[in-house]
Amino acid sequence: xxSPFLIAAGGQVGEGFFHERxxxxxxxxxxxxxxxxxxxAKENIDRYGTPTLQHLEIVVLSVLIGFVVAxxxxxxxxxxxxxxxxxxxxxxxLYTIPSIAFFFLLLPVTGFGRDTAIIVLSxxxxxxxxxxxxxxxxxxxxxxxxxxxxxxxxxxxxxxRVELPLAIPEVIAGLRVAVVSTIAIATLVVFISAGGLGxxxxxxxxxxxxxxIIIAMVIVMGMALxxxxxxxxxxxxTTPWRKVxxx
Amino acid sequence: MPPGQTGSQTQSQSGASxxxxxxxxxxxxxxxxxxxxxxSLEVPAGEICVLVGPSGCGKTxxxxxxxxxxxxxxxxxxxxxxxxxEREPAQLRREIGYVIQQIGLFPHRTISENxxxxxxxxGWKKERIRERSAELLALIGLDPELGDRYPAQLSGGQxxxxxxxxxxxxxxxxxxxxxxxxxxxxxxxxRLQNEFLRLQAEIQKTVLFVTHDIDEAIKMGDRIAxxxxxxxxxxxxxxxxxxxxxxxxxVEDFVGSDRALKRLALMRVSDINLWEAPLAHVGQATxxxxxxxxxxxxxIPYPLLVDSERRPLGWLRERDLDGETxxxxxxxxxxxxLDRDDVMRDALADLLQGESQYAPVVDHQGRIDGVLSVExxxxxxxxPDAKSDEHPAVERPxx
Numbered sequence: 115x116x117s118p119f120l121i122a123a124g125g126q127v128g129e130g131f132f133h134e135r136x137x138x139x140x141x142x143x144x145x146x147x148x149x150x151x152x153x154x155a156k157e158n159i160d161r162y163g164t165p166t167l168q169h170l171e172i173v174v175l176s177v178l179i180g181f182v183v184a185x186x187x188x189x190x191x192x193x194x195x196x197x198x199x200x201x202x203x204x205x206x207x208l209y210t211i212p213s214i215a216f217f218f219l220l221l222p223v224t225g226f227g228r229d230t231a232i233i234v235l236s237x238x239x240x241x242x243x244x245x246x247x248x249x250x251x252x253x254x255x256x257x258x259x260x261x262x263x264x265x266x267x268x269x270x271x272x273x274x275r276v277e278l279p280l281a282i283p284e285v286i287a288g289l290r291v292a293v294v295s296t297i298a299i300a301t302l303v304v305f306i307s308a309g310g311l312g313x314x315x316x317x318x319x320x321x322x323x324x325x326x327i328i329i330a331m332v333i334v335m336g337m338a339l340x341x342x343x344x345x346x347x348x349x350x351x352t353t354p355w356r357k358v359x360x361x
Numbered sequence: 362m363p364p365g366q367t368g369s370q371t372q373s374q375s376g377a378s379x380x381x382x383x384x385x386x387x388x389x390x391x392x393x394x395x396x397x398x399x400x401s402l403e404v405p406a407g408e409i410c411v412l413v414g415p416s417g418c419g420k421t422x423x424x425x426x427x428x429x430x431x432x433x434x435x436x437x438x439x440x441x442x443x444x445x446x447e448r449e450p451a452q453l454r455r456e457i458g459y460v461i462q463q464i465g466l467f468p469h470r471t472i473s474e475n476x477x478x479x480x481x482x483x484g485w486k487k488e489r490i491r492e493r494s495a496e497l498l499a500l501i502g503l504d505p506e507l508g509d510r511y512p513a514q515l516s517g518g519q520x521x522x523x524x525x526x527x528x529x530x531x532x533x534x535x536x537x538x539x540x541x542x543x544x545x546x547x548x549x550x551x552r553l554q555n556e557f558l559r560l561q562a563e564i565q566k567t568v569l570f571v572t573h574d575i576d577e578a579i580k581m582g583d584r585i586a587x588x589x590x591x592x593x594x595x596x597x598x599x600x601x602x603x604x605x606x607x608x609x610x611x612v613e614d615f616v617g618s619d620r621a622l623k624r625l626a627l628m629r630v631s632d633i634n635l636w637e638a639p640l641a642h643v644g645q646a647t648x649x650x651x652x653x654x655x656x657x658x659x660x661i662p663y664p665l666l667v668d669s670e671r672r673p674l675g676w677l678r679e680r681d682l683d684g685e686t687x688x689x690x691x692x693x694x695x696x697x698x699l700d701r702d703d704v705m706r707d708a709l710a711d712l713l714q715g716e717s718q719y720a721p722v723v724d725h726q727g728r729i730d731g732v733l734s735v736e737x738x739x740x741x742x743x744x745p746d747a748k749s750d751e752h753p754a755v756e757r758p759x760x
Binding site for chain 1 (some may be wrong): 428430450451452453454455459461463464465466467468469470478479482510511513514524527528537
């Protein structure tokens with residue numbers, strides 16, 4: 115059932131890929147026992163450029179939008195405690211929808227392509243970013259807030275100058291999980307013609323030649339590792355007080 | 362009365378305001394009984410008023426209504442003759458120092474930034490904030506290098522000092538201190554209490570100090586309000602008054618059965634009538650000294666050898682007087698020597714420590730003033746409570 119759909123949707127990358135591989139000019143391609151064909155990888159590495167950029171674009175936009183929405187929801191829920199359970203439930207329900215089903219459900223509304231992908235992926239990030247922001251704000255010691263209030267900080271000043279800076283570690287921890295999982299799930303947006311590295315994994319339609327899948331996988335993992343490291347560094351730089359050791 | 366025109370009685374020179382509770386009541390939503398019930402109390406500018414009582418007596422609630430971290434249900438609190446109810450809460454709080462037991466330093470800001478928090482809210486220039494932080498670090502006796510550290514790098518005692526410095530940063534009119542030394546170990550607590558009293562002698566702020574510890578209250582307070590459940594003040598008095606004349610059974614129980622002993626902590630040696638020492642000057646005729654010892658009012662059987670400046674040298678024995686004149690050296694060691702300004706409790710401790718019945722008391726020049734004995738102290742403790750007064754009235758014994 116998926117196959118004709120893929121050909122229709124997968125488009126340009128998939129077809130060229132098929133053609134190249136079936137021409138079978140490289141010796142290691144013929145043997146299905148080879149897990150990885152270096153010669154093929156050397157010749158074809160440039161075909162991953164566009165999908166990688168597409169992947170990056172979708173991930174960055176999705177996480178950014180997800181962050182803005184989840185962060186705003188968390189700030190509202192922080193002020194009005196009653197909103198916390200329903201918001202947690204709502205973002206949680208979004209998170210449980212199977213991704214493929216989510217894509218297809220949106221197709222009649224937003225159609226094929228990047229926009230649908232970004233809507234789904236950013237919806238998935240809401241839960242973790244929202245929950246971690248709420249957690250980070252809740253972890254700020256009551257005594258610190260009491261002292262701030264007693265010294266004449268307004269509620270807004272307490273939020274922006276005390277609570278949010280202290281919640282940075284949890285917020286960034288949420289972002290890290292969101293980015294890594296979004297990078298992984300974004301391999302599925304190929305099913306709605308949004309491109310990305312999924313084109314190199316599912317696009318072939320032939321799973322007996324694993325080299326292309328492995329390359330795509332390594333790029334995906336490298337991207338995840340890179341973002342994770344960058345965010346960790348950002349956290350270290352923005353929270354210098356957490357490094358210190360009592361003297 | 363417009364600000365800046367308050368009278369001299371409500372605002373001291375150092376910038377401290379009086380605090381006056383007027384029928385102040387707090388009824389928490391859902392509660393049937395008020396936490397604080399028609400509290401009326403006046404704290405003169407520049408004094409430390411301790412609110413003391415068992416937990417749940419409303420002392421913290423009463424304190425918090427001053428800076429409106431707890432809203433007043435009815436009645437009023439006046440800071441420097443001005444109702445706090447007509448003030449914008451954040452503005453009001455920036456004029457009132459706030460120290461809490463958990464300290465609540467900002468973990469993400471350096472010590473200097475913590476101290477400069479209120480000045481920053483008030484929009485001071487960076488340079489001025491930095492100078493003020495350095496000044497306060499010096500005032501609380503912390504190494505200026507600690508200014509760049511984060512709170513987690515300081516000990517509990519250092520953090521609490523910073524908490525006090527932060528409360529003082531914008532030169533507040535009033536300080537609120539909620540069990541400020543409650544979480545500190547006993548040795549450091551004593552040190553911090555002494556430091557704060559020394560500081561207070563210099564800065565003379567109006568301080569509302571909440572504690573459940575009666576000993577701390579007696580030590581820190583110029584005045585003490587003993588409170589009980591429902592925020593009712595059972596007695597509002599100076600520490601000496603409280604110890605000598607508890608208003609009722611509740612206060613008596615709360616102050617404790619050892620209140621007589623506690624009074625010793627409030628007295629100095631100079632507050633009590635000392636015995637006169639039979640003095641023996643070097644080279645004096647022994648016959649004169651013997652005559653002195655025979656006098657009926659002399660309580661001590663041994664003469665005290667003093668030099669020409671009347672500085673005590675030692676106690677003489679019977680055989681020291683065998684010669685014609687008083688020798689220049691005493692056989693028995695002097696034992697503890699007390700200062701007129703010593704706290705009575707410490708003086709008693711010195712006597713017990715030195716295993717002696719009595720000890721010479723000297724003035725600032727080291728000259729003999731009299732003799733303090735264990736007997737004098739026990740007589741004082743056994744005597745019926747003297748009339749209450751700022752200074753315990755030992756000189757005016759009641760019959």
